Amino acid sequence: MVLSFSVLLGGYTYLAREQHKINPLDKTIPTWSQLGQGVVKIVVLDHRSGKRWIVEDSAESGKRLFLGFFWGILGAILIGLLIGCFQLLEAAFAPPLAILAKLPPTAALALFFVMLGTGTGMYVGIIVVGLLPALAQSIYLSIKAIPTELINKALTLGASRTELVWNIIIRYIFPNILDSIRLQIGPALVYLIAAEYACAQIGFGYRIRLQARLVNMDVVYPYLALLILFGFFMDWLLKKAQAKWCAWYVKKEN
Amino acid sequence: MNETVLEIRSVSHFFRKGLTKNCVLHDVNLKVKEGQFVGLVGPSGCGKSVLFRGIVGTHPPKEGEILIFSGQENEVAQKKTKPDRNVGIVYQRYSLFPFLTAVENVAIGLMLDQTSIPSRLFRPLGWRKLRKRHLQEATAMLEKVKLKDHLYKYPAEMSGGMCQRVAIAQAIILKPRILLLDEPFGALDEATRTELQDMLLTLYAENVKAKQKNERPPYTVLMVTHELTEAIRVGDRVVGLSPFWNWKRDFQEFPGSTVVYDKPAPVFLPKQPVDFQAIEEQKDEITRATFDPNYTKNHEEFIHLWDKVSKG
Numbered sequence: 001m002v003l004s005f006s007v008l009l010g011g012y013t014y015l016a017r018e019q020h021k022i023n024p025l026d027k028t029i030p031t032w033s034q035l036g037q038g039v040v041k042i043v044v045l046d047h048r049s050g051k052r053w054i055v056e057d058s059a060e061s062g063k064r065l066f067l068g069f070f071w072g073i074l075g076a077i078l079i080g081l082l083i084g085c086f087q088l089l090e091a092a093f094a095p096p097l098a099i100l101a102k103l104p105p106t107a108a109l110a111l112f113f114v115m116l117g118t119g120t121g122m123y124v125g126i127i128v129v130g131l132l133p134a135l136a137q138s139i140y141l142s143i144k145a146i147p148t149e150l151i152n153k154a155l156t157l158g159a160s161r162t163e164l165v166w167n168i169i170i171r172y173i174f175p176n177i178l179d180s181i182r183l184q185i186g187p188a189l190v191y192l193i194a195a196e197y198a199c200a201q202i203g204f205g206y207r208i209r210l211q212a213r214l215v216n217m218d219v220v221y222p223y224l225a226l227l228i229l230f231g232f233f234m235d236w237l238l239k240k241a242q243a244k245w246c247a248w249y250v251k252k253e254n
Numbered sequence: 255m256n257e258t259v260l261e262i263r264s265v266s267h268f269f270r271k272g273l274t275k276n277c278v279l280h281d282v283n284l285k286v287k288e289g290q291f292v293g294l295v296g297p298s299g300c301g302k303s304v305l306f307r308g309i310v311g312t313h314p315p316k317e318g319e320i321l322i323f324s325g326q327e328n329e330v331a332q333k334k335t336k337p338d339r340n341v342g343i344v345y346q347r348y349s350l351f352p353f354l355t356a357v358e359n360v361a362i363g364l365m366l367d368q369t370s371i372p373s374r375l376f377r378p379l380g381w382r383k384l385r386k387r388h389l390q391e392a393t394a395m396l397e398k399v400k401l402k403d404h405l406y407k408y409p410a411e412m413s414g415g416m417c418q419r420v421a422i423a424q425a426i427i428l429k430p431r432i433l434l435l436d437e438p439f440g441a442l443d444e445a446t447r448t449e450l451q452d453m454l455l456t457l458y459a460e461n462v463k464a465k466q467k468n469e470r471p472p473y474t475v476l477m478v479t480h481e482l483t484e485a486i487r488v489g490d491r492v493v494g495l496s497p498f499w500n501w502k503r504d505f506q507e508f509p510g511s512t513v514v515y516d517k518p519a520p521v522f523l524p525k526q527p528v529d530f531q532a533i534e535e536q537k538d539e540i541t542r543a544t545f546d547p548n549y550t551k552n553h554e555e556f557i558h559l560w561d562k563v564s565k566g
Contacts, residue, residue, distance in 0.1 A: 147347075147348040148312075149345045149347070149348040149349065150348050150351065152310060152312055152337050152343065153343060153345070153348070153349060153351075154351075154366070155336070155337035155338065156310065156337045156338065156339060156341055156342055156343045156425075156430070157339060157362060157363035157366050157367065157424070157428060158338070158339040158363065158366040158367035158428070159366045160366075160370070162371055163366055163370075163371060166371060167362070167365075167366070168351065171351075171353045172351070172352070172353060174353075246353070247408075248352055248353045248354075248408040248409075248410065249352075249353070251408055251410055251411060252352065252408070252410040
């Protein structure tokens, strides 16, 4: 890992130096010192708004992302469990869910704009619609993949229908749920940034759009780095949760 | 006292695919008494698994009925239509919950059987006390199947033989009326298989002891197996299910497999000498009666224990 990062950083340094030899005013591949200035711009008080960009953008994007994740995951778990465990609900909801999963939420941005306005609800809505069908389908398929023998076994041990869901099915698929959530971190960020890029007055997407127009890549790159760091952090957190709560799964995988 | 645990009455089963009717079982009758260890054998595709699923209750038969008796006086037998704790089960694979350790796997039956979600949620102190007792009972059961050093291992960390030991402990801790074993040792090597057969025979020895004390034998087992030696060695009775019987006498089309062999088998407890000659002779007899497509007559001579087998 250290080697690959060293190569990446070394390559960037070389490119920036070469570019500045050609055009000393170049802003597309900023040098490390330009990037440092960009970081300063992000963290110091903005003289117009009187706020720090990083603080207000992180707070707003974080709130949107958290709410989107919360409702998307909650809804997906509920719907996935219901259609996975009850045949009647499977017949009713699995087909529309499969159709909804094919809809790229960024393409339906106008729809969210009309239906949910331009407030936080719109960003939350787009993340929920983006996450929920794929996550619910993944949970539903995980339930369907549980060996029938295991279900029968639980019933012969005296499990009720509720206990079957609570004590067996949820515990069995829990690591798969965490894996599916990990896979949805990237798409969720894409939906949020795309929506903010198009409509927001504050947030990561808005700031990136604004600074990209001015070709202030010294600001854009740190923002992108922050997004990557955030994605890694979430992934690490979920992996830790998996190791703590699903030791059996981690051992099996190893 | 009713000694019958399981009664299969005139069970027939078929599958429909469009207009085609695929008959699997025909007029199967079987009665299993308390304490018996029955080996169920038959050629591949003869319907052993269909009968097995019928007894578990996941796929009730199209005709006839499967009854489980609780062993009380004047009881009304329970017709099997769904799985429940009266019939324990051990599969060849997927018998254990992968997210639970060995001891938790054994204790989960006690939890599911004796408590409910509300009782566990709203009476946490009582539940904690009970949980401790369940784990103690599960530990004792695992000691019985010689796994006391592996209590906290997950199924993925145990060998196939160890997993099957845990699965048997998991099933018998609930004291089901009958324990079904679906080719339980089929995926194991010869040495482990013999070891586990010995373990089953120690359970059989407990039955013998209980009978000597005039008590009810605690274990009744029905084991589906491909291994004839296993069926003879572990079972005190062998039942053969076969599609090769004299059906052409009464039917134009094949009506399904039926019981063509039902005889006692010698039991050799772990420390007793094994009479291999007797095993080989019975193996030949079972092979002829059950697996030979050319042998379709006179099956009556192979049926000693059940007096109402109609067509075999």
